[in-house]
Amino acid sequence: xxxxxxxxxxQFVGSDVDPCAATCSFHDRPCTLSSGDTLQLxxxxxxxxxxxxxxxxxxxxxxxxxxxxxxxGVNQALIETTLQPTGAFLPxxxxxxxxxxxxxxxxxxxxxxETEGRKPTDHx
Ligand SMILES: [Zn+2]
Numbered sequence: 398x399x400x401x402x403x404x405x406x407x408q409f410v411g412s413d414v415d416p417c418a419a420t421c422s423f424h425d426r427p428c429t430l431s432s433g434d435t436l437q438l439x440x441x442x443x444x445x446x447x448x449x450x451x452x453x454x455x456x457x458x459x460x461x462x463x464x465x466x467x468x469x470g471v472n473q474a475l476i477e478t479t480l481q482p483t484g485a486f487l488p489x490x491x492x493x494x495x496x497x498x499x500x501x502x503x504x505x506x507x508x509x510x511e512t513e514g515r516k517p518t519d520h521x
Contacts, residue, residue, distance in 0.1 A: 402476060402503035405447050409485035409499055410436065410478075416487055416497035419480060421454035428454055432482045432498060437506065439463070442472040461507040467514030475506040 410419045419436055420427040430436055430452075437453035439462065450466065450473075453459065462475040481501035486493050 402474075402505060405438075405440065405449075405476070405500050405503060407483065407485070407499050408449070409488065409497055410438070410449070410452070410480065411485075411494075411498040413487045413489045416485070416494035417482060419452060419498050421457055422451040423453060423457040428456075430454055430480060430498075432480055434480050435477060436480055436500075437475060437477050438500070439466055440474050440476060441468070447474075459506075462509045464515070467509045469514040469516040470511050471509075471514065472511050473509040473514070475508070477504045477506050478502055 409416070411417060412420065417431065419430040421430065435455055437458045439450040439453070440447045441450055459475070462473055467473060478500045479502055480498045482496040483499045483501060484493065484495040485497040485499050487497065
């Protein structure tokens with residue numbers, strides 16, 4: 398599979414409401430990550446682009462791409478980054494936020510290639 402990672406560098410991971418904070422997908426109430434924090438991301442390849450699926454804070458970090466999120470036929474990866482305030486255009490307002498958090502570096506933790514993962518028939 399392609400190196401999932403290069404093209405994700407610089408991608409915005411905050412929210413339009415607060416571009417300087419990222420949230421974990423696995424808290425009942427939003428848990429906020431800021432510059433310098435480690436963020437894990439589950440990403441998948443859709444139409445030749447890597448799309449983030451879920452954010453994981455340090456408390457919700459995992460060692461391998463979660464089996465329940467795998468999809469057969471789709472390249473997926475679990476990556477880790479240290480959040481940096483490098484600035485980005487916000488996806489919704491399209492305004493530039495100079496302190497917006499982005500993916501600054503990438504470590505691949507695990508991959509689920511398109512020949513791995515759950516098939517639709519595995520989900521009754
Ligand atoms: Zn969390």
